[in-house]
Amino acid sequence: xxxxxxxxxxxxxxxxxxxxxxxxxxxxxxxxxxxxxxxxxxxxxxxxxxxxxxxxxxxxxxxxxxxxxxxxxxxxxxxxxxxxxxxxxxxxxxxxxxxxxxxxxxxxxxxxx
Amino acid sequence: xxxxxxxxxxxxxxxxxxxxxxxxxxxxxxxxxxxxxxxxxxxxxxxxxxxxxxxxxxxxxxxxxxxxxxxxxxxxxxxxxxxxxxxxxxxxxxxxxxxxxxxxxxxxxxxxx
Numbered sequence: 001x002x003x004x005x006x007x008x009x010x011x012x013x014x015x016x017x018x019x020x021x022x023x024x025x026x027x028x029x030x031x032x033x034x035x036x037x038x039x040x041x042x043x044x045x046x047x048x049x050x051x052x053x054x055x056x057x058x059x060x061x062x063x064x065x066x067x068x069x070x071x072x073x074x075x076x077x078x079x080x081x082x083x084x085x086x087x088x089x090x091x092x093x094x095x096x097x098x099x100x101x102x103x104x105x106x107x108x109x110x111x112x113x
Numbered sequence: 114x115x116x117x118x119x120x121x122x123x124x125x126x127x128x129x130x131x132x133x134x135x136x137x138x139x140x141x142x143x144x145x146x147x148x149x150x151x152x153x154x155x156x157x158x159x160x161x162x163x164x165x166x167x168x169x170x171x172x173x174x175x176x177x178x179x180x181x182x183x184x185x186x187x188x189x190x191x192x193x194x195x196x197x198x199x200x201x202x203x204x205x206x207x208x209x210x211x212x213x214x215x216x217x218x219x220x221x222x223x224x225x226x
Contacts, residue, residue, distance in 0.1 A: 004155070033214065042201065042218035043156070091155050101146050102214065104155030 002026075004105035006092050012111045013082055021077040021108045025094030033102060034067055034077050035091045043091065049075060082112045119202050119217030125225040126196065132189040134200060134220040141182035142204035147174075150199045150219075159200075160187070197222050 005024040013019050025032050034046040045059035049069045060066070064082075069075035079086055089109050093102035119136045126132055136145070144163055148156035160171050162178035162185060169176055175188045185204075189196055202217040 035216075043216040045215070093155070101158040101161045104148075104157070106153070106155050 004092055004094050004103050006090075006105035006108050008108060009106065010109045010111075012113060015084060015112055016081055018078065018080045019082055019110065021079075021090050021110070023075045023077070023092030023094075023105060025073070025075070025092070026096075026103060028072070029094035029096050029103075030072050031095040031102070032069055032075050033093045034075070035093070036061075037089045037091055037107070039088070046077070046090075079110075082110075084112045086110060087112045117202060117204055117215055117217040119220055121220055122218070123221040123223065125223050126192045127225045128193060130192050132192050132196070132222065133186060134202075135184060135186040136202035136204070136217045137184045138204055139183070142206055143182075144205040145176070145178050145185040146203040146205065146214075147176050147185070147187045148201045148203060150201065152198075156201055192222075194224060197224055 004026055007022045011019055023032065030051045032049040035043040036046055037043050047060055047067045048056040051072065064080045067075060067077045077090060087110055089107040091104055091107045093104045095102045117136050117138050121134065144161065146161050147159045149159050150156040159174055160169050160176040162169055162176055165178055165182045166180050167178040173190045176185060178185055185202055187200060199219045199221050201219045203214050205214050
């Protein structure tokens with residue numbers, strides 16, 4: 001597609017439920033990032049996929065967070081047993097080579113009630 | 114890990130004024146990027162810098178990659194109302210941690226009341 005597409009754009013979930021967030025990167029982009037942005041804060045790195053290499057999971061805050069990506073296509077970020085502290089905007093970005101500026105999606109705003 | 118210090122955290126602008134913000138790091142980067150984020154959107158790349166000492170312009174925006182490779186600044190000349198938003202710097206090293214891209218905490222530009 002023309003840009004990075006994220007879905008849903010908004011998600012309200014009850015505490016304790018699992019949620020799955022989806023990112024469709026730009027076609028041909030080998031690198032894909034997930035970031036978390038709390039209200040009024042900067043971008044917090046979560047996980048990085050580069051081609052078929054093992055992902056860099058060093059930013060995942062707990063074992064409730066996981067992400068998958070099949071090849072160079074769609075990625076899903078899963079948060080299990082959501083907590084109120086998980087409320088944030090989750091941003092996905094992709095890049096062609098991993099060495100250039102990244103293109104961001106508009107994010108998924110997650111609210112845990 | 115690597116940290117970026119971005120300043121100021123926030124500033125008010127009056128139409129026509131010039132604006133300056135900067136980022137510093139305790140370690141060197143190979144690439145500096147500047148992004149702008151509007152409310153409800155993902156960050157959009159403004160300028161990318163790839164060489165120490167490089168000075169690059171994009172319309173009313175000018176950014177420089179510091180000679181020491183540990184800092185970068187962004188200037189906005191003759192600001193206009195649509196310049197309001199949050200500006201993020203990001204540093205990148207190939208093969209580094211956090212998937213290579215590390216963000217500052219942002220500079221929030223608002224219109225002077």
